[in-house]
Amino acid sequence: MTTLDLGPQTRIVARLAEAVTDERLTGPTPCPDLAVRNLLGHLLGLSVAFRDAARKDLGPTTDTSPAVAASDIGPGWREELPKVLDDLADAWRSPAAWTGDTRAGGVDLPAAVAGAVVADELVIHGWDLARATGQEYVPDPAALGAALTFLRAAADDPNRGSGLFGPVVPVPESATLLDRAIGLSGRDPKWRPVLG
Numbered sequence: 210m211t212t213l214d215l216g217p218q219t220r221i222v223a224r225l226a227e228a229v230t231d232e233r234l235t236g237p238t239p240c241p242d243l244a245v246r247n248l249l250g251h252l253l254g255l256s257v258a259f260r261d262a263a264r265k266d267l268g269p270t271t272d273t274s275p276a277v278a279a280s281d282i283g284p285g286w287r288e289e290l291p292k293v294l295d296d297l298a299d300a301w302r303s304p305a306a307w308t309g310d311t312r313a314g315g316v317d318l319p320a321a322v323a324g325a326v327v328a329d330e331l332v333i334h335g336w337d338l339a340r341a342t343g344q345e346y347v348p349d350p351a352a353l354g355a356a357l358t359f360l361r362a363a364a365d366d367p368n369r370g371s372g373l374f375g376p377v378v379p380v381p382e383s384a385t386l387l388d389r390a391i392g393l394s395g396r397d398p399k400w401r402p403v404l405g
Contacts, residue, residue: 213352214298215297217349218335218351225338225339225342225346226249226291236342236402239397240337246282247281250286257270258271258314259313260297263306264300267312325356328355332348332390333391348387353390354386363393378395
């Protein structure tokens, strides 16, 4: 994968997060067992981890599995999340971020693969957040393309059924690129929250 400017997608995610009202924080998301507040916490944690992965600043933030990391927000999340998203995009603007090897989620991997993973995370979790909070969502086309390429390559992974990404959900041939990515990520593009 060539380098990718994550800035347009991180700004989209930051705008979605900014529009989340306190009342929505306990609402459901397309991610099983995660409320909106947990999804926001996951976005915060992955942004820190992949920022440090880009910088090759390996340590606790890059060694912790997302399954182990606590996914919740603290009282300062509204100020913290946009800053960390900006830092994430800045870190991946360095050509060195895309070369060699790095670590994220406790897994050693080529830096270019880590860049594809974070593009996928930002696109898919952006959709999760938008869908869970009733917002319109148009991802950055370059990030969507990177996510789709990554998801297509991972479609036959035998471990797909675990974690936040479940088995592929089939979508029609006529589906949009976003709906194809959502289906490949294990989500139903028609998902809507059931509000009480």
